[in-house]
Amino acid sequence: MGLIRDETGTQTLIGYELDVGDPAGARCRLDLDDRHLNRQGMLHGGLAATLLDSAMGATGSLTVDATGRHPFTTLSLTVNYLSPGRPGPVEATGRVTGGGRATLFIEGQLRHQDGTLIATATGVFRKSRQEP
């Protein structure tokens, strides 16, 4: 039903869920708990990047594969950290802003359930020749 769980080592380790049911863009959800926090008790910046990169890469996949699984390689990713990520459910979304057949520009947003922006991202992704 458009939900991807436990399909890669990283996904199982971190525990996020990928929703690829909407061709316009994938969603990556995680219920933040103590395992995801840094020294300041906030979401670790690298895990914020993980959720954003996952949603953005799957958004790229959806442009060529309705199951959202065709691999896209991240060439470059920039994350801006707007506000602390607190424990509780968060969701990263992706949106294609441009590109061609093989290279895509994709932006992402990571939000708390109340809509507060935690981080934004932009990235350059390339379609892998490798089969999913």
Place this chain on the structure above:
Amino acid sequence: MGLIRDETGTQTLIGYELDVGDPAGARCRLDLDDRHLNRQGMLHGGLAATLLDSAMGATGSLTVDATGRHPFTTLSLTVNYLSPGRPGPVEATGRVTGGGRATLFIEGQLRHQDGTLIATATGVFRKSRQEP
């Protein structure tokens, strides 16, 4: 002796070790295994960002705290993915390139043990007022 292990939820979850023994820059080490890989069997881009961000933030801490623990907040992080991260030991390093008392520009490199560059990063970090 300058090694930080299991001090935050994220660190325990991912399993990396922080070496803050050299005031010139911190090192973040991880022995990559299946838990850290993406759909293509390579290091997940978000985990590469996690290792880089951890080494770079701790490098910032070392400028004000010899134990490398004073929190630095990442404002912005850009990661370039140069080559696939394969299973085995990898190390991220940080280096301050500029900045002032509160805001630092820090660059990072993530390498395999043979020196191959996996990813480079640049970021803007800010010293937290919060005590470690």
Place this chain on the structure above:
Amino acid sequence: MGLIRDETGTQTLIGYELDVGDPAGARCRLDLDDRHLNRQGMLHGGLAATLLDSAMGATGSLTVDATGRHPFTTLSLTVNYLSPGRPGPVEATGRVTGGGRATLFIEGQLRHQDGTLIATATGVFRKSRQEP
């Protein structure tokens, strides 16, 4: 009435106009001609960055100064180049996405008159203590 022209050396050299009439975000306009093109006959990436940085910085100014002139320093700027900039009128816009009193996260878009995206940008800006 909210238009800034020829107020700095760079502005006079490049020839762009800043519209700071809308507190929600500044606009930077330029009629691209041969002087602004690169070896491929397209807008030089650095000039795209100039228009975006100008619109984004002035958008920051508008949060503290209705005339859009209070200086904001760019700490970090990431530009993604989506499609070639062709001769003719283009407009860069800025929008604040987050931040606090002194540091702002601002995004920008550069478009042709028909709405085609040429480039997007995100950046971290800091309010200068210097008076305008």
Place this chain on the structure above:
Amino acid sequence: MGLIRDETGTQTLIGYELDVGDPAGARCRLDLDDRHLNRQGMLHGGLAATLLDSAMGATGSLTVDATGRHPFTTLSLTVNYLSPGRPGPVEATGRVTGGGRATLFIEGQLRHQDGTLIATATGVFRKSRQEP
């Protein structure tokens, strides 16, 4: 003898010189004067990006063309602004950090003559199919 001047509209407008005499990396030089300054009397961030992008793109060209002229398209450019650019001679340099046949990762540094870093940059560039 390895110096490029006035070959594009942008180059003539801004006045920089490209030195492509060293295959290891191009250099882009400009004698900063009032025409290149912003409202704070410092080098405009967009012109810093222009010098960096020019040096970095030409560095890409040198990997395939000893004259440094084969066009490379900038996909993404991140600039970090470490210290103000003051009037006088400055030089941007480029260095390839990774990539393959068509896509290159290139970093850049912009310095005053005394070696002070003004800005650093990283970017993703792609070889154009277009002849120079």
